[in-house]
Amino acid sequence: MLRSQAWRAAAAAALLGTGAHAAETVTGRVGNGHGARGYELRVPSGHDARQPLPLLVALHGCLQTPAQLAGVARLDRLADEKRILVLYPEQSVAANPARCWNWFNPSDQQRGSGEPALIASMIDEVRSKHAVDAARIYVAGISAGGMLSGTLLACYPDVFAAGAIVAGGMYRAANGLAEGMSVMRSGSAYDPQVRGEEAWKCGGSLAPRPVPVLVVHGDADSVVAPVNADQAVAQFLRTNDFADDGSANGSVGGKLADGTRERAPGGLEYTCRDARAGDAALVRYCAVHGLGHAWAGGDAAYPYAEPKGPDATAMMWSFFEQHARRRAR
Numbered sequence: 001m002l003r004s005q006a007w008r009a010a011a012a013a014a015l016l017g018t019g020a021h022a023a024e025t026v027t028g029r030v031g032n033g034h035g036a037r038g039y040e041l042r043v044p045s046g047h048d049a050r051q052p053l054p055l056l057v058a059l060h061g062c063l064q065t066p067a068q069l070a071g072v073a074r075l076d077r078l079a080d081e082k083r084i085l086v087l088y089p090e091q092s093v094a095a096n097p098a099r100c101w102n103w104f105n106p107s108d109q110q111r112g113s114g115e116p117a118l119i120a121s122m123i124d125e126v127r128s129k130h131a132v133d134a135a136r137i138y139v140a141g142i143s144a145g146g147m148l149s150g151t152l153l154a155c156y157p158d159v160f161a162a163g164a165i166v167a168g169g170m171y172r173a174a175n176g177l178a179e180g181m182s183v184m185r186s187g188s189a190y191d192p193q194v195r196g197e198e199a200w201k202c203g204g205s206l207a208p209r210p211v212p213v214l215v216v217h218g219d220a221d222s223v224v225a226p227v228n229a230d231q232a233v234a235q236f237l238r239t240n241d242f243a244d245d246g247s248a249n250g251s252v253g254g255k256l257a258d259g260t261r262e263r264a265p266g267g268l269e270y271t272c273r274d275a276r277a278g279d280a281a282l283v284r285y286c287a288v289h290g291l292g293h294a295w296a297g298g299d300a301a302y303p304y305a306e307p308k309g310p311d312a313t314a315m316m317w318s319f320f321e322q323h324a325r326r327r328a329r
Contacts, residue, residue, distance in 0.1 A: 023047075023080055030121040034107075035095065037118050040066050041126060042086040044079040054084040054136035055126065056320075057119065057152075059145030061167075062100035064304065066090050069142065072295045072302035073313045082317060087126055089119055103147035104180030109172050111155035111202055115148060120156060135325045140164035140316055142295060142304070143224060147173065150232060153213060154199035154239060158206035162323040164214040164316045167221055167293055169228030170235035171199040187227035195231075196238025197248070209326065210240030210252055210277065214284045214319045216312050218291025226287070233285045237275055240282055252277045256285060264309025268296065272315075280322045286315060 023045035029038045047053065056079075060069040066088030070076050079086045091099045101108070101115055108114035126132060139160050141149035146168020153163040154171045172195050173188035174180040182189070213236045217229035237253050244252040259273035269289040274281040288296050288310065296312040298305030 023076070025076070028122070028125060030118060030125055032117060032121055034114050034117050037092060037095075037115075037122070038090045039122050040070075040088040040090070041130075042070070042076050042079045042088070043130070044083050044085070046080075046083070049131055052131040052133040054082075054138065054320075055087060055123070055132045056084055057087045057089065057123065057137070057139040059089060059101065059119075059139065059141030059148050060091070060099070061141070061143030061145050061304065062096075062098045064099065064142075064145075068302050068304075069145075072298040072305045073142075074299055075313065078313055078317060085126065085130060085132065087122060089122055100144040101141075101148040103144055103151060104174040104177055104183075106175060108148075109151055109155075109202075111204075116151055116155055119148070119152060120159065123159065136161050136320075137325075138162050138164075138320045140166065141168065142166040143168060143293065150199075150213075150236075151202075153211050153236075155202040156206075157203040157211045157243065160211060161325045162212040162214070162320050164216065164319065165229075165232055166216045166295065166312060166316075167218065167224050168215075168232065169224065170232040171195050171202075171239075173228065173231065183228065184224050187225055188231055192231045192234035193238050193248075196235040197242055199235060199239040200242035203243075210243040210282055211236075212280070212282050212284075212319070212323045213240075214286070214316060216286045216288065216296065216315060218288045218294065218296070218306075220290050221293045223293035229285065229287070233283060236283050240277075253282045256283070261289070262310075264297070264311070267309030268306070270296075270310050281319065284319060286310075288312075 025042050075086050139149045146165040150171045173183045215229050219226050240253050253275040256273040256275050259271040261271045263269045272286040275283040294304045294306035297309045300307040
């Protein structure tokens, strides 16, 4: 559904006498040999179509819609404040009755296949219709969306400058629905080191550098066990080690440094730990103490919100702002 009609944006621009437009959300749909999915795209207020903007791909979780993710994480407001485009892919009930992304299916864990290919096609379509800064394309998701985010970062390192996995897990954590349910309860049975190398191979030699990843997880999450965050961190440390020079030799990242436990004003305590490459964090893990399966600092008017800080949206964008791809496809 259009939240703001295109003609209103055009009229506002005409009144302003510039190429800038009022904020709008437009819809689209892509299809290929892997099926079809719809999407919404938030275009920020004041956008000049001639000026390339960063693009954030935001992936909702199970039993959630794009509008609910946009609301709980205040991503439309982020789009306007930071002047970015936000792409909201939408899972269909035909593909999954609970609207979960099918991150556990082998066909949805590969480049050029299944749901990752559909998301890549959406990005291509947005880039064909809007000015996008190809060096600053990011992906973030919660729960099943976080799982799919990890797959996209692994298999499309030539597209994404950085990504965030919120209440998710590692690449190829499961091989089928039954294993997927077990992963949520108690973590993956697979070795994160092995999956880390497989993730690097999924992207081939396409990455000019390792892909920065932020992992955010509540240590009281009873839906997706916190051990999944540990596995995601270990997997991406190994993936980025390979991506640096083709070998697992500790050339970048290393391990997470110790962090300091802090408290958000009026909110929950949290601890962030970094594995750095040069001056920037390559892998960052923020454990939010006492947080369940929810978006920290989220809008309480929406499901899966913990209105107490820390603000996961601010954490995410602060991390992304440090990273841009040196070479874009």
